[in-house]
Amino acid sequence: MICExxxxxxxxxxxxxxxxxxxxxxxxxxxxxxxxxxxxxRPDGLLERxxxxxxxxxxxxxxxAQLLVAVSMLDDADFFIESITGVDWIKDNQLEVVYxxxxxxxxxxxxxxxxxxxxxxxxxxxxxxIYPGANWHERxxxxxxxxxxxxxxxxxxxxxxxxxxxxxxxxxxKA
Amino acid sequence: MxxxxxxxxxxxFILNVGPQHPATHGVLRVKMxxxxxxxxxxxxxxxxxxxxxxxxxxxxTYPQFLMNLSRMDYLGALxxxxxHVLLVEKASGIVVPERAEYIRAIMVELNRIASHLxxxxxxxxxxGGFSPLMYALQDREHILDMLEAVTxxxxxxxxxxxGGLYNDVDDDFIAAARRFxxxxxxxxxKYHRLVTGNIIFRKRLEGIAPLSKxxxxxxxxxxxxxxxxxxxxxxRKNEPYSVYPEFDFDVPVYHECDSLARYMVRMDEIxxxxxxxxxxxxxxxxxxxxxxxxxxxxxxxAGDYYxxxxxxxxxxxxxxxxxxxxxxxxxxxxxxxxxxMHLFDEACRGMMIMDALAFMGSLDLVIPEIDR
Numbered sequence: 001m002i003c004e005x006x007x008x009x010x011x012x013x014x015x016x017x018x019x020x021x022x023x024x025x026x027x028x029x030x031x032x033x034x035x036x037x038x039x040x041x042r043p044d045g046l047l048e049r050x051x052x053x054x055x056x057x058x059x060x061x062x063x064x065a066q067l068l069v070a071v072s073m074l075d076d077a078d079f080f081i082e083s084i085t086g087v088d089w090i091k092d093n094q095l096e097v098v099y100x101x102x103x104x105x106x107x108x109x110x111x112x113x114x115x116x117x118x119x120x121x122x123x124x125x126x127x128x129x130i131y132p133g134a135n136w137h138e139r140x141x142x143x144x145x146x147x148x149x150x151x152x153x154x155x156x157x158x159x160x161x162x163x164x165x166x167x168x169x170x171x172x173x174k175a
Numbered sequence: 176m177x178x179x180x181x182x183x184x185x186x187x188f189i190l191n192v193g194p195q196h197p198a199t200h201g202v203l204r205v206k207m208x209x210x211x212x213x214x215x216x217x218x219x220x221x222x223x224x225x226x227x228x229x230x231x232x233x234x235x236t237y238p239q240f241l242m243n244l245s246r247m248d249y250l251g252a253l254x255x256x257x258x259h260v261l262l263v264e265k266a267s268g269i270v271v272p273e274r275a276e277y278i279r280a281i282m283v284e285l286n287r288i289a290s291h292l293x294x295x296x297x298x299x300x301x302x303g304g305f306s307p308l309m310y311a312l313q314d315r316e317h318i319l320d321m322l323e324a325v326t327x328x329x330x331x332x333x334x335x336x337x338g339g340l341y342n343d344v345d346d347d348f349i350a351a352a353r354r355f356x357x358x359x360x361x362x363x364x365k366y367h368r369l370v371t372g373n374i375i376f377r378k379r380l381e382g383i384a385p386l387s388k389x390x391x392x393x394x395x396x397x398x399x400x401x402x403x404x405x406x407x408x409x410x411r412k413n414e415p416y417s418v419y420p421e422f423d424f425d426v427p428v429y430h431e432c433d434s435l436a437r438y439m440v441r442m443d444e445i446x447x448x449x450x451x452x453x454x455x456x457x458x459x460x461x462x463x464x465x466x467x468x469x470x471x472x473x474x475x476x477a478g479d480y481y482x483x484x485x486x487x488x489x490x491x492x493x494x495x496x497x498x499x500x501x502x503x504x505x506x507x508x509x510x511x512x513x514x515x516m517h518l519f520d521e522a523c524r525g526m527m528i529m530d531a532l533a534f535m536g537s538l539d540l541v542i543p544e545i546d547r
Contacts, residue, residue, distance in 0.1 A: 055265065055481035080392040082483075083509040087496055100481070100492065100509070104392065104401065104408040110481065133394030136517050144229070159222040159546060168230050169505075 002077060003057050003109040009073050010046050010060050041092045041116065056100075056110035064115045064124045071127045074101050074111060082110075084137035086145040088119075090171040095122045095145055117147070126152040144169040187215050190528070194223050200297060201542030205519075205535075212527050217520050225546040232506030237263055237473040238337065240506070245331040247510065248544040251290035252332050253283045254486030258493050260335045261416060262482035266475035266495060267337075275339040275464045276418045281352070281455040282322065282334065284448040288359065289318040290487035291441050291448075294539045298438070299370055301536040302379055307370050314362050321351045337473055339465035352456055356449050363445060371442070380435035384522055384534035387432065395514040398489030399444070400538060402428050403436035410485035421458065422451045434537040441539070474501055488512050488539055512538065513545050 047059045062070050082100035089096055099113040117124055126149040127134045138149040139158040146167040149155060157164045167173060182188065193204035202223035208216040228243050235243075244259045245252035257279060264271060292315040296308030319329045325348050326334040326341070334341050370376055391401045401408050409426040411419045427443035429436035477499040483492045489511025496505035515538050523531040 049479075053265065054479055055262075055483075056479075059479070078392065081395045081514075082490075082492055083395075083494070083507065085494065085505075085507040087505045098494070098507075100494065102483070104406050104413075106413055108414055112479070112481075131393050131395075132521065133514060133517055136513065157222070159225040161222075168227060169233075 001109075002103065002107045006073070006077055006109065006111065007046065007048070007058060009077070010058065010070065013060070013062060013066050013070060014045055041089065041094060051110075056112050058109070058111045059114070060112070061114045061116070064117055067113070067115055067125055068127065068130070070113050071099070071130050074113070075130050078105075079103055079109075079111065081131045081133050081137070084134060084141055086141045086147055086169065088145060088169065088171045089116070090119070092116075093119045095119050095147055097124050097141065097147060099127075122147040123150050124148075125150050128152060143167070146170065185210075192532075194220075200540055203516075203540065203542050203545070207528070207531075209528065212529075214523050214526050214528060214531055217523050217531075219516060219520055221516070221542075221545050223546065224543055226543075228508060228547045229506055232503050232508075234502065236501050237475075237503070240503075241335070242331070242333040245333060246543065247508070247547060248290075248486065248488060248541045249330050250293050250541055251286050251487030252330065253279075253286040253334065254484060255491055256332065256335045257283050257417070258482050258484035258486070258491050260337055261484065262480055262493050262495055263337050263473060263475065265482060266478075266480040266497060267470065267473055269338045269469060270466055271338055272463050272466055273418070273460050274343075274462045277455050277459050278340055278344055278464065279335060280418050280422070281344075281452050281459075282326070284451045284455070285318050285322060285352070286332075287487045288445050288448050288452075289315045289322075291445050292318075294441060294487075295366065295370075298536040298539075299376070302376060302533055304370065304373075304376070307366065310362065310365065310369075314359060317351075317355050317358070321348055321355065324348060324351075336465065338469045339463070343464045349456060349459075352452060356453055359445070359449055363442070366442070371439075377435065379530070379533050380438060380537070381431075381433060383434045383530045384526065384537070385432040386518065386522055390518060390522070394518040396489070396518060397511050398485075398487075398515065398539070399437045399440035400489070400515045400518075402426065402440045403537075404432045405430040408490075410483050410490050414483055416482070416484060418455075419451075422454050424448075424450050424454075434534055437537040437539075472501055474499060486511060488541060488544065489515060508547055510544050510547060512540055513547075516540060516545055 042061055044061045049056055049059050051057055079101040082102050085098050087096040094116045096114055096116050101111045103109055138152055141147050142155055143157050143160045187208050187210045190207045190209045194202045204220040206218045207214050231243055232240050244255040247255050292311040296311035299307040323329045325344050326332045386404045388404055388406055391404050391406055407428045412426055424447045427440050429439050475497040477497055480495045483490050491511055492509035494507040495503055498504040
């Protein structure tokens with residue numbers, strides 16, 4: 001099983017054991033919504049997700065500096081790149097970059113690599129050296145969130161107009 | 176009088192294909208650096224009809240976003256809606272009645288055939304043959320009529336609901352679908368006789384634009400682009416969803432890696448879709464098309480969800496980040512042709528321009544689906 005193998009490989013990125021998942025309060029029970037404080041941002045680490053609920057198996061949150069190492073691990077294990085996108089966590093003052101990977105063979109294993117950067121200076125390294133197909137995905141993420149991909153060969157607007165200086169998927173974007 | 180432009184032997188020039196060019200099937204522009212008839216370098220420019228569906232996804236509630244999905248890919252719209260409803264149902268724990276799932280599969284497969292037929296006609300027209308398009312449209316018209324009678328629209332369907340369907344199929348639809356299957360099989364024989372064996376057609380595709388397995392993987396290609404390069408990848412088989420495990424069908428795979436292989440994959444897929452429709456009609460269970468119990472307001476619990484489906488154009492993925500509210504916090508649409516088109520820049524280097532246009536046709540592009 002590739003999932004088990006990859007789990008062990010990815011685990012080497014985290015010398016400290018991963019703490020328990022934080023999404024515990026999500027399920028059911030309509031408690032008083034107003035009293036619930038949002039959970040703090042998740043610490044870096046590797047989680048196994050329930051595939052039948054979430055649609056993916058492994059979920060690794062890493063530091064931006066570890067990105068190239070983690071993506072190389074997936075490349076070595078013959079994963080293909082599904083997509084790259086961002087999420088604006090404005091309350092935590094952070095931007096998240098999410099990388100989706102999957103496989104062509106029948107050994108099903110979907111992997112999500114995510115990394116968080118500061119909202120003011122969002123810079124992550126590019127992975128176009130490893131996956132050339134990341135090129136457009138990174139340009140699109142730069143369009144929508146203003147995340148800079150350090151070392152990207154051609155980081156100009158892709159879907160937005162060529163003179164666009166706005167990032168529409170930021171939560172504080174006003175049209 | 177303008178004097179003719181004379182180029183030095185090593186000089187290249189820039190050729191703009193599009194954004195308004197019939198070969199690109201929409202507003203796609205390719206900036207090509209040419210050396211005579213040969214492409215030295217190409218840069219694809221997209222985004223001419225970008226509508227920011229992902230922002231709309233954040234601003235609308237879950238049901239309000241249903242109609243957006245069919246505006247992405249106007250030829251195979253139902254596949255995209257299928258992914259969306261499956262995702263939201265999975266996230267919020269809605270159980271779909273079996274009959275509804277069967278009808279969904281039948282409709283998606285019919286839509287897939289319609290999409291492949293249009294691709295077939297347009298592709299052959301790109302290569303200079305006009306009449307196959309007319310035959311293909313005639314067959315496609317039968318499907319559109321069937322779908323229109325049930326869903327109410329011909330292209331931009333809004334047929335699936337969270338939990339089921341908007342409308343049940345009637346006997347007329349079932350009879351029409353049963354009539355259509357033998358008709359389509361007969362047409363397929365005609366198409367193969369008319370087009371597949373044609374020497375001009377074959378000469379323009381055989382051995383043209385080889386895509387290696389490795390390249391497909393690095394770009395995340397799917398659909399016939401991957402399956403024409405010997406990758407046995409079909410989300411319906413690799414990551415079974417809906418009622419697809421109940422059906423007996425094959426995934427056509429060709430190992431030639433050229434444009435003809437991609438053509439053959441799609442032609443064979445029409446037959447496989449017909450098999451699914453046939454089995455779906457045979458097995459179609461009775462019962463309701465909407466669940467008895469369904470939450471009034473759809474609010475998936477906070478968390479990340481991902482759903483992939485095999486649409487006519489490949490593996491369509493949809494990623495939802497929910498914060499437990501009535502709108503998605505983030506909705507990412509991973510469109511298959513976006514990845515398939517991306518490898519064009521690298522693959523077309525050194526190719527002759529007419530081969531590159533044939534290659535572009537074999538990718539089965541729908542531009543609104545790339546631009547979203």
